[in-house]
């Protein structure tokens with residue numbers, strides 16, 4: 001890869017200099033009434049601090065202005081729009097701080113940005129309690145304004161935010177809610193720290209780890225040094241139950257059931273003593289807050305602003321999926337149970353939570369062996385990027401052009417301008433920062449930098465965003481070769497980028513990916529399908545040593561079969577997590593003593609597999625702070641993703657279909673949350689939503705009595 005870049009640079013020295021700049025798009029932007037601007041990046045800790053201070057001062061002045069106006073003269077513009085304006089400006093500064101924190105190469109600048117992010121977060125919570133601002137908004141609401149469309153939506157939802165913060169309540173009750181929220185935030189921090197700090201080394205002998213790959217046993221820190229002077233076989237190994245890859249490797253490979261069970265019990269008891277009381281208190285506080293605010297439960301409070309709309313809606317959805325998947329799940333468990341029975345010579349052997357990873361892994365290895373490492377030869381980084389760009393440009397009617405980045409935090413940072421292919425209208429820009437380095441964000445994600453918004457002068461601010469990824473760096477004599485899972489991640493993350501950039505939502509709070517949490521992942525989850533399709537893969541995946549070689553059809557078939565073969569167990573576990581989360585945050589009387597483990601363990605066992613009763617899985621379930629009463633959103637978005645994919649699957653060109661692509665861009669991406677996403681989904685589908693495509697995808701054939709019970713879509717009960 002390095003060689004490749006060098007060769008291009010040497011052969012085409014003018015190429016780099018000839019890249020366009022943002023200014024080259026000024027005329028096109030003016031014609032389209034669009035504003036194009038790259039952020040003014042801060043380069044020093046002092047600059048980060050100064051920006052934070054300025055952004056907050058400016059926003060506070062704007063808040064003061066809203067609060068100080070004559071209440072008899074309030075208008076939509078002087079209240080709701082003014083609030084969106086200042087929130088948008090402050091959010092852009094905060095987003096930039098997030099990106100600097102995650103990507104800057106100077107630890108001092110990163111540290112300053114981390115402080116800036118905290119400062120912004122605290123300040124944003126405080127806005128909820130600006131009584132003067134609320135009075136002005138309330139005065140406007142009291143004029144009973146006749147609004148429509150996006151204006152009505154922004155008005156309704158702004159007022160809803162204040163109501164949800166407790167501003168509608170009498171002062172003493174409001175103060176109580178504010179205090180409860182502060183206590184809850186503090187407990188959330190404790191809950192997270194207890195998870196981070198939970199460490200559980202488990203020592204095994206070589207025999208106990210039979211089946212575990214040698215590369216794992218030789219990994220640094222796993223093999224213990226025998227005590228000085230020890231004789232005989234004293235080999236021992238330390239497995240950290242709290243380190244996911246170590247836990248998963250042993251659970252997937254250890255032949256010995258006792259080993260798997262021992263490690264699982266330790267893993268599912270992590271943070272048991274520390275977090276059980278903390279989570280109990282959190283549930284109690286959440287329940288109190290919900291009741292004070294007039295909701296029946298925390299489920300209802302959390303889902304009100306999502307597609308699910310109510311706890312009952314989320315529960316019904318998950319329960320329908322649980323029963324819908326039952327036949328496939330039973331068949332899959334029966335298959336691995338038979339493997340265990342053969343293995344243990346015990347015909348009555350049952351699969352426990354500690355067994356499924358092992359037998360699923362064996363099943364895939366035996367029946368659908370695909371050499372994941374060899375597959376990487378078909379995915380050289382630049383070819384994958386170019387291939388994905390070609391597909392997305394074609395189906396979404398876009399053009400991506402690499403342009404000069406005035407400021408680069410790393411040498412190989414790339415900047416692209418996105419324009420509409422038909423009209424040349426500039427739509428926005430994205431950065432690519434794709435390889436790992438010390439101190440950088442260590443997952444894969446899309447980050448917004450500048451949000452889209454219709455400005456007061458009538459021009460539209462086009463968005464800027466970035467991907468921060470960690471693909472395998474190029475080797476000395478090889479390009480960067482991606483795994484199939486990396487390619488899937490890239491197609492997913494870049495989808496968020498398109499959602500961001502093609503937006504036309506009027507208000508900052510609705511633009512791009514600022515859609516309900518149980519929907520935001522759906523379009524990107526849908527795009528993951530692309531990389532499991534031979535027709536799509538053949539457009540770019542080729543052996544880097546001999547590009548005439550494509551991935552054989554039978555390999556792609558096997559990959560798909562393997563995914564399907566274990567899908568029911570995978571999803572049923574997801575549904576179990578969703579169900580136990582909803583059960584914990586269900587309605588319960590304030591006086592009742594509810595214990596998180598007593599509620600969640602029976603659900604886990606009922607929906608998923610037998611557990612060891614002493615375990616406390618929820619005490620180490622990080623999602624319970626932040627995704628509380630929200631875990632169902634994964635399955636929810638998965639079902640919508642499968643449903644939306646059918647529009648492409650039925651189109652003449654399949655996943656490469658331009659008409660379907662333009663429909664996605666116009667009805668989903670462009671709308672953001674400016675229109676109810678349920679409406680956008682139905683417009684894209686051209687029909688009501690259905691969970692059937694999702695059930696089909698995970699192997700439920702359809703037609704059985706269970707599948708007929710499935711409701712056509714999410715229910716809409718109001719709390």
Ligand SMILES: [Zn+2]
Pocket residue numbers: 492493496521524
């Ligand atoms: Zn995502």
